[in-house]
Amino acid sequence: MDEKKKIKVFINANSGIPIYLQIADALKYSVASGLLKEGDKLLSVRELAAQIPANPNTVAKAYQKLIKEGVLEMRRGMGTFVKNDSVKESELKKLAKLLIEKAKSTGLTGEEIVKIVKEEIKNDN
């Protein structure tokens, strides 16, 4: 039996974002950042739920979501594993989408957004 990779999952239960989404995002971040690698075995739903602490049904929902997205896989009788750790790009895309949505909500155009992002990258260097 492979050893389970222990990682800490932090969520803000009192935000308006559904907890299963927060757990799924936190796990995806762990994969994107290398805290979890392809083939790593995760804590069981029960163990992670008790650690957070969160409802086991909610943690199961987060695992289901990531299995559907191809990030995790369930191996029968063995547990849940990281299937694919190439989530860096998709994570960034999600952040970019969020940025665009927020910027557009204040009335900025696509070009204006690109200009600001470019400027900020310059400032960062």
Add this chain to the structure above:
Amino acid sequence: MIIEFTSVKKNFGKFPALKGVSFSVPEGSITGFIGRNGAGKTTTVRTMMGLMNYKGSAKVKGREVKEGYALLREGIGYMPETFSLYPYLSCKEMIEFNGKFFEKIDYDKIKNYAEIFELDLNKRIEFLSKGTKKALSFIIAVSTNPEILILDEPLSGMDPIARNNFLKILSEECGKNGTTIFYSSHILEDVEKIADRIVLIHKGKVLLEDELDSIKENYKRITVVFKNAISKKDIEQINGVKRTEEDGNGFLIITKHNPENILEQLNKLSPSSIGIFDMNLNDVFKEIVGGEK
């Protein structure tokens, strides 16, 4: 459904405490039963435990609850709002006394949970703090490995660490044994952490019953400013809008269903700016209860 209430009514003299309460609890769920003080939470819980007569139908495990019927014996753990612990007994003696009423008590679990709560079982109950008494009462309720755990305001008086331990144990009980948990509270921050279902009671009526995730996905705050003259009525007629109010030069909209569609409809009215914001359980609670005078 392991618990099912249909039009349950209860009067105290002329005061209608429950005015036709209906809701159901699926097996293996953790249901947060929320409401203000005096909303009818304890009356509902006591009805569920067979401690009260009532009108309508209240079913637990498919059987109609009868007043005076010893539900506690049927795989149901109960932690009342005000505990009946004998102050002159030690925790150990209290646990042993309680154990005489049940066939099986899980003493390993008691030991384990007492350690988690840093509860000295040799201490006399009268010397325990309020929060520690609650912890003892909770440990006694779970010590029979119940199928259903009914908790009435379990967290009041517990400090933040004890509350976190309490939530961990609820998570474990639900995950390991598939225990159904029904827990009343007005401390929404803690309910939000552990419940997957919410039943909101207000003035003797259930105003909201849904999965917590769905509530958070459906209830959103939208602020919008239009270039053209758009009236409040135009917005109110969009399907899923709960409430609209004028806000500065624009509008504040609260959604209760399908916010993506509402956003789409609003975008068709060519807004100069539009933003959508999440609402937590506290926000939703205030929105629903605040509107019901």
